[in-house]
Amino acid sequence: MSGNTQQAVQSVTGTGAQMTVVPARSSEYRTGRWRKVAVITSFILPALFVYVVYVMYPIVDTLIDSFFAWDGQSTMTFIGFKNYVHLLRDSIFWTALKNNVLVILASVCVQIPLGMVMALILLSPIRGRRIFGTVYFFPFLMSTVAIGLLWTYIFDPLNGPLNHLIRTVGIQNWQIQWLSDPRIAVYAVLLVVVWQYAPFYMILFKAAMVAIPEELYEAASLDGATAWQKFWRITVPLIMPTIVSSAILAIVGSLKSFDLFYIMTGGGPDHATELLGTYMYKAAFVDFNMGYASSIAFSMFLVAFIVTVVIQYLEFVRQRRGG
Amino acid sequence: MVALIKRVLLYGLAAALLVFTGYPFLYMLATSFKTQQQFFQSPFSLFTSINLTNYSSVFQMGLSRYFVNSVIISFTSVFLVVLLAALASYPLSRMKFRLNKPLFLLFVSGMMLPVHATLIPTFILTNHLGLYDRLIALVGPYVAFSLPISIFILTQFMKEIPDALEEAARIDGTTDFGVFWRIVLPMSGPALSTVVIYNFIHIWMEFIFALVLINSPENMTLPLGLQKFYGEFSVNVPGLMAALTLATVPVLAVYLVSQEKVIKGLAGGALKG
Secondary structure, X not given: OOOOOOEEEOOOOOOOOEEEOOOOOHHHHHHHHXXXXXXXXXXHHHHHHHHHHHHHHHHHHHHHXXXXXXXXXXXXXXXXXXXXHHHHOOHHHHHHHHHHHHHHHHHHHXXXXXXXXXXXXXXXXXXXXXXXXXXXXXXXXXXXXXXXXXXXXXOOOOOOHHHHHHHHHOOHHHOOOOXXXXXXXXXXXXXXXXXXXXXXXXXXXXXXXXXXXXXXXHHHHHOOOOHHHHHHHHHHHHOHHHHHHHHHHHHHHHHHOOHHHXXXXXXXXXXXXXXXXXXXXXXXXXXXXXXXXXXXXXXXXXXXXXXXXXXXXXXXXXXXXXX | OHHHHHHHHHHHHHHHHHHHHHHHHHHHHHHHOOOHHHHHHOOOOOOOOOOOHHHHHHHHHHHHHHHHHHHHHHHHHHHHHHHHHHHHHHHHHHOOOOOHHHHHHHHXXXXXXXXXXXXXXXXXXXXXOOOOOOHHHHHHHHHHHHHHHHHHHHHHHHHOOOHHHHHHHHXXXXXXXXXXXXXXXXXXXXXHHHHHHHHHHHHHHOOHHHHHHOOOXXXXXXXXXXXXXXXXXXXXXXXXXXXXXXXXXXXXXXXXXXXXXXXHHHHHHHHOO
């Protein structure tokens, strides 16, 4: 299986593999093999180098740092698992983890259905679809920092449009301190998370729905199916793969969230909106408690890793069942 | 009658979502045209008078610098990502060797990684390299974290390029690099544009690496600069809204000009995978 005149197209998913085999002359075998190694190396090495320096090595180094007490400047003191023991007893860490889970829930239970509703609207017989579609997508084009700042003003208790609306409707004592009330702040930011990412799921669902053959709906209409039945019996089953991959994207993405919370509340008031990301950032770059921050950072990696493995496993099971 | 009610409900929902997604932009734009006085008198009026002084003053306060920095860093990083990812994707998608699948998985697993897990070592490394607080400090992390999705998209696409073309070229004596440069790369056009758009927008908006690796205002990118603006001029709401508008306009403009491409680019690998 060698020689530079031979290539194989190999499918990673294991389907549709095709191979072209041109037998190599035996005298060329050795040189051909080394040539191939050299070619492959020179193509992959530049990317691999950058990836190892800025992704792989830092993760390993984060794991090592997490066993030390260290301020980033002076010498490091090995303290074994103390950072992790401290972490498990740290109520802020648990609040942060809980808030990360809330982001996941908001993404999966609100954002994805909203994206689906938007896609359905864009595919319904409605006038001005183009305008609706264009505007619905706007939020996804704004940088997260800009979104955070804009919504900070929209939530402003005195001059913000949201409380103004509440005043106009006439419920004076419903003036809400959106971002400074610890019970409400996290939901206020979650609203913005939904606002920002729903359009992304909208385009995924729209693409999936457009691909459904029209005949299926026509046949269902002939059988007297209602729109509701058509949605649940035809649309939903056929876009199931998109729903699954959206949920995966939402879960993995939620674990990484940082910008909006950092900009809008900075994790406050009193850690009520802390995320693993904001807590790690503060431990590292505000308190210069690098060892402890590394243990938070590595926990984030572990959570992401476990989630990915579980998802891959479920996907594997699902595919084996032929679902 | 039922049909009419359904229609009204449909339009009502569509309009409500239009307000939900669009109003914040309208508010941002309308406020950016007001003087501070007008803002405090009528914070919610729309476009009573159009006043561009906020824009010029925001530019004078350093926004142009952030803008230039963002352009430089985005173009440099995207160019490097496309080059490195395309090079790596060629053998990963079209050659058979033992480490192929492990290497591919190593690269694409980066998509699920939280950036935070690399933040401290990257900060220390940047300091050691003497790059701290310099714009080029961002190139390494930006390129590295863009590689996974780029390689994912490009390998999927390159796999589909027919073998016949490559074989013909090889019989004519074309080298491996020649095959890559003259056949595989030109034929990957659509995937390359997806990769360019996706990475450009994400790097344009990137915040946390800039926050950790850049300190002085003259080296800040737009997202970082906006945050600094907010810290200093949070009372000047119209000025800040002008800055936000200016930071958003380039991406919106690209989107309005080529909607299909941008949507496809932003959906990235997700539309296929």
